[in-house]
Amino acid sequence: MADQPSISPWRLSVAPMMDWTDRHCRYFHRLLTRRTLLYTEMVTTGALLHGDVPRHLDFNDEEHPVALQLGGSEPDDLAKCAKLAEQWGYDEVNLNCGCPSERVQRGAFGACLMNEPQLVADSVKAMRDAVSLPVTVKHRIGIDRNESYDFVRDFVGTIAQAGCTVFIVHARNAWLKGLSPKENREIPPLRYEMVHRLKRDFPELTIVLNGGVTTAEQIDEQLALLDGVMLGREAYHNPWVMADWDARYFGDVHLALDRAEVEARMVAYMGRLQAAGVPWSHASRHMLGLWNGTPGARKWRQVWSDHRLKGEAPQHVSNLAHRRGAAVVA
Helix, strand or coil: CCCCCCCCCCCEEECCCCCCCCHHHHHHHHHHCCCCEEEEEEEEHHHHHHCCHHHHHCCCHHHCCEEEEEECCCHHHHHHHHHHHHHHCCCEEEEEECCCCHHHHHCCCHHHHHHCHHHHHHHHHHHHHHCCCCEEEEEEEEECCCCCHHHHHHHHHHHHHCCCCEEEEEEEEECCCCCCHHHHCCCCCCCHHHHHHHHHHCCCCEEEEECCCCCHHHHHHHHCCCCEEEECHHHHHCHHHHCCHHHHHHCCCCCCCCHHHHHHHHHHHHHHHHHCCCCCHHHHHHHCCCCCCCCCHHHHHHHHCCHHHCCCCHHHHHHHHHHHCHHHHC
């Protein structure tokens, strides 16, 4: 299949994941896929307006296309932060309306915003008025025990009236009380049919499914019905699943790197970090799943995880890892 400009940029994406999808993780993922859309961790408006902006927003040019996910509920603050995103060169601004953690609830944003669709619409409009970037929303299919389709349909309809055209839908409810964020990713049942119904009711919108998808076969199944699929933990823990995405889903037939070359480029990157005074372990932790499923992978991973080696040069650690797990490149 030839490269097609008409392919949606949201066709495949990696989810925003707190403590995981930082700039080092995204640099690593970009070695595996050039076209997949990458999202930052959620950054709160307070952190940007009152904190260290470069620490939160700086990223590598290689990460494009990359989207900034914001957490907040004040339209003016979100508009200011969207401007920062545009100034720093991000390709999209995404509003988090899906995170169920208590910390987020105390800030009156995240999943609890689904109970205030007009406020979300006002926030989207304020951001769209402030920037030329796409402004998107990531949300759940419901809150607590409310499993009515009407709830999520009306939420999407209200936000769409404010000009939002891209909705990333985690196909589970968010239970605001009684479940941890981890449990909220696993216990509320997946209901893909709700997301499919949204696409049927809003055919003009870009509807992306998130939640529970782990295989190429499942991606194919969802892309037959929807505009895109977002993977989270599977992409993080088994990153090699992304290696054929460019060719398979975007028609991009560039010569993909093999695992050894991906590791070599990460080692060079970690060397640059170390030279700049940044611990290379900030990056190495994200690539621990690179050799998953190959002989010797466990021993290779153990070497990279050994805290006693953190003062060594990354190339030395890589050599040691391959001696210990010799079969990984056999």
